[in-house]
Amino acid sequence: MNLPITTLSLVILLAHGLQAASVSGASGRALFENYRDNYSGNFIDFTMGVPPMPTDRRLDNEFATTLGVTFSTFQNSLLNPIGPHNVYVSSFTGRENTIVGTPCTSCSDDGRYPYQIQFTDPQRYAGVQRLWNADTRTRFYSSDGTLLFEGLGSDFYGYQADTPDTTTWVQRIEISGVNQQVGYTDDLFFGTSVPEPGVAALAAASMVLIMRRRRGA
Numbered sequence: 001m002n003l004p005i006t007t008l009s010l011v012i013l014l015a016h017g018l019q020a021a022s023v024s025g026a027s028g029r030a031l032f033e034n035y036r037d038n039y040s041g042n043f044i045d046f047t048m049g050v051p052p053m054p055t056d057r058r059l060d061n062e063f064a065t066t067l068g069v070t071f072s073t074f075q076n077s078l079l080n081p082i083g084p085h086n087v088y089v090s091s092f093t094g095r096e097n098t099i100v101g102t103p104c105t106s107c108s109d110d111g112r113y114p115y116q117i118q119f120t121d122p123q124r125y126a127g128v129q130r131l132w133n134a135d136t137r138t139r140f141y142s143s144d145g146t147l148l149f150e151g152l153g154s155d156f157y158g159y160q161a162d163t164p165d166t167t168t169w170v171q172r173i174e175i176s177g178v179n180q181q182v183g184y185t186d187d188l189f190f191g192t193s194v195p196e197p198g199v200a201a202l203a204a205a206s207m208v209l210i211m212r213r214r215r216g217a
Helices: 005-015 025-038 197-214
Strands: 021-024 042-044 069-075 081-085 087-089 099-101 115-123 125-131 136-141 147-152 156-160 170-177 184-191
Touching (some): 025 125, 069 087, 115 125, 125 136, 125 170
Antiparallel strands (some): 021 156, 069 115, 115 170, 125 156, 136 147, 136 170
């Protein structure tokens, strides 16, 4: 059986669904999409025109009461503390409906200002799609400020805790970059419910069978 590498990675992740792990790329995104679709996971795609996205594109606390998540720009391009200011839903060509950190209210996207995603309560897993270049940085922190995982580059990045101990869960995602290369963020996944090991193993086995049937094995 020759499964595509992304499928093999997803099968492994599903089968070990309760192990602490950083995830990235298509297989990591697929894992979190599964949580969204089958385990009541949360998902925000920042699509303008869909409530509660603001008409002025300044995203602040629209999701604070409904989903327990806020967004803020906390440093300027020299990495000095500011604000916190809003983040913005971009209208830049090729980056529409992504978020970007900037204190501006009337200027174009800057892409150099670090920003953060904060959860009111820690999340068992969280992940985002990062869009910019090889110097883009994504960091996941626990409630006590411990760095759980750092992803470098333009890709999907996420983290899942291995125990029900909420002190090991994700409290904040910091969006920054080397040499001011912060860039854009899309498709935020997060939640507290993940499949039990037996359910995860069954899902993995089912995926193998499905892929074998598609290939006529």
